[in-house]
Amino acid sequence: MKSKDQNTEQAIMNAAVEIFQSKGMAGARMQEIADKAGINKALLHYYFRNKQMLFEAVFKSALGQLAPEISKIFNADLSIEEKITAFVSYYIPFVNQNRFLPVFVIQELNNNPVFAEQFFSANALPKTEKFRYQLIEASKIGEIRNVDPDQFVLDLFAVVVFPFVGRPLMKNLLQKDDQGFDDLIQGRIEHVTTMLLNSIKK
Amino acid sequence: MKSKDQNTEQAIMNAAVEIFQSKGMAGARMQEIADKAGINKALLHYYFRNKQMLFEAVFKSALGQLAPEISKIFNADLSIEEKITAFVSYYIPFVNQNRFLPVFVIQELNNNPVFAEQFFSANALPKTEKFRYQLIEASKIGEIRNVDPDQFVLDLFAVVVFPFVGRPLMKNLLQKDDQGFDDLIQGRIEHVTTMLLNSIKK
DNA sequence: AATTAGTTTAACCATATGGTTAACAAATGT
DNA sequence: ACATTTGTTAACCATATGGTTAAACTAATT
Numbered sequence: 001m002k003s004k005d006q007n008t009e010q011a012i013m014n015a016a017v018e019i020f021q022s023k024g025m026a027g028a029r030m031q032e033i034a035d036k037a038g039i040n041k042a043l044l045h046y047y048f049r050n051k052q053m054l055f056e057a058v059f060k061s062a063l064g065q066l067a068p069e070i071s072k073i074f075n076a077d078l079s080i081e082e083k084i085t086a087f088v089s090y091y092i093p094f095v096n097q098n099r100f101l102p103v104f105v106i107q108e109l110n111n112n113p114v115f116a117e118q119f120f121s122a123n124a125l126p127k128t129e130k131f132r133y134q135l136i137e138a139s140k141i142g143e144i145r146n147v148d149p150d151q152f153v154l155d156l157f158a159v160v161v162f163p164f165v166g167r168p169l170m171k172n173l174l175q176k177d178d179q180g181f182d183d184l185i186q187g188r189i190e191h192v193t194t195m196l197l198n199s200i201k202k
Numbered sequence: 203m204k205s206k207d208q209n210t211e212q213a214i215m216n217a218a219v220e221i222f223q224s225k226g227m228a229g230a231r232m233q234e235i236a237d238k239a240g241i242n243k244a245l246l247h248y249y250f251r252n253k254q255m256l257f258e259a260v261f262k263s264a265l266g267q268l269a270p271e272i273s274k275i276f277n278a279d280l281s282i283e284e285k286i287t288a289f290v291s292y293y294i295p296f297v298n299q300n301r302f303l304p305v306f307v308i309q310e311l312n313n314n315p316v317f318a319e320q321f322f323s324a325n326a327l328p329k330t331e332k333f334r335y336q337l338i339e340a341s342k343i344g345e346i347r348n349v350d351p352d353q354f355v356l357d358l359f360a361v362v363v364f365p366f367v368g369r370p371l372m373k374n375l376l377q378k379d380d381q382g383f384d385d386l387i388q389g390r391i392e393h394v395t396t397m398l399l400n401s402i403k404k
Numbered sequence: 405a406a407t408t409a410g411t412t413t414a415a416c417c418a419t420a421t422g423g424t425t426a427a428c429a430a431a432t433g434t
Numbered sequence: 435a436c437a438t439t440t441g442t443t444a445a446c447c448a449t450a451t452g453g454t455t456a457a458a459c460t461a462a463t464t
Contacts, residue, residue, distance in 0.1 A: 026229035
């Protein structure tokens with residue numbers, strides 16, 4: 001085998017990430033991915049039988065890292081504050097390094113029933129029950145403000161994920177350039193942590 | 203002219219909304235839209251010259267209602283609390299009635315440069331400067347906690363928009379069925395309002 | 405009844421696109 | 435050395451898709 005085999009596969013994955021990210025599954029073109037990877041289109045089908053399989057490979061590789069870690073945090077033996085802090089501190093930098101993921105997931109989950117099915121059945125999702133239970137208990141004993149745990153988990157993901165999903169929109173709305181928005185993301189871990197903790201403080 | 207002309211156009215728009223929402227611009231098929239509208243594909247091109255124009259028509263019709271109202275709220279002569287309350291109370295029900303919008307915007311803004319350009323140049327976006335200025339002033343005089351106004355506006359949109367964008371994801375994560383998630387949305391206006399106000403309270 | 409303008413359709417066209425084939429090139433094993 | 439396996443390419447194919455055309459149909463208008 002040629003020495004290139006590893007590099008080629010990686011080159012394809014990298015190219016696919018970019019194209020899928022910016023065009024979505026439906027909008028992505030195999031030719032464009034091949035071009036960006038600097039190879040022939042047939043070679044794409046040699047490494048990844050078809051578009052769907054390439055798509056899945058790219059996707060799983062990125063998501064496989066994220067979900068278990070989040071699950072671990074939520075189910076660890078930590079206080080609410082610690083979990084929120086850990087979640088935010090882990091999630092934001094990760095997504096910042098894998099910006100294509102959220103738009104990708106959102107996009108395909110909304111558009112692609114086959115994908116959705118596989119996605120959910122692949123136990124890719126973190127379990128949040130324990131954390132939500134913790135919230136209920138804490139509010140019972142008056143440790144935190146009375147809050148619907150479902151709403152709070154929704155808030156948690158919202159403030160963390162949305163900046164990446166809505167980046168083009170918010171960039172414009174807040175009149176930032178790319179640098180300025182990146183700076184905002186940089187400061188987001190701290191802001192979001194205190195803001196979330198504040199919102200449930202008694 | 204036949205009496206049907208209005209109905210046909212509306213039927214097309216309705217069909218297009220559904221298809222564009224669930225498939226995105228790239229994934230939508232003119233044939234499918236025609237089928238759903240109960241007409242011939244050629245008739246689609248008779249009413250809307252091409253896919254792009256149909257897309258824009260559908261989009262503008264929905265967004266045209268939203269942006270001005272948001273702008274009005276942010277620039278009105280209201281207190282911070284009143285603005286937050288008004289924003290949340292208006293935005294959530296509206297998006298709930300036009301669920302395709304956020305995914306639509308996010309999707310195309312991330313994928314379709316032509317769309318992005320038109321979208322931003324059409325002054326479709328609310329101006330938030332005044333509101334952000336208000337936040338700065340309020341924190342200066344100690345009326346609210348010291349908070350980065352950009353981050354807060356980001357939070358504002360995040361907690362309001364994300365549930366609709368991330369619906370399939372969060373529905374699963376929180377183990378809700380459609381009814382359950384709708385109930386959550388229902389309670390969201392109140393939750394989000396208090397949570398946001400709480401997060402900046404001294 | 406004939407004309408006209410607007411509406412609708414079936415059939416068609418050009419092209420883009422996902423995917424295949426067959427042949428060639430480079431490693432690898434024997 | 436040579437046969438075999440693996441990697442890579444150019445050319446090709448079938449189909450899906452956006453869009454067009456020309457003719458038919460409908461309903462007012464003359």
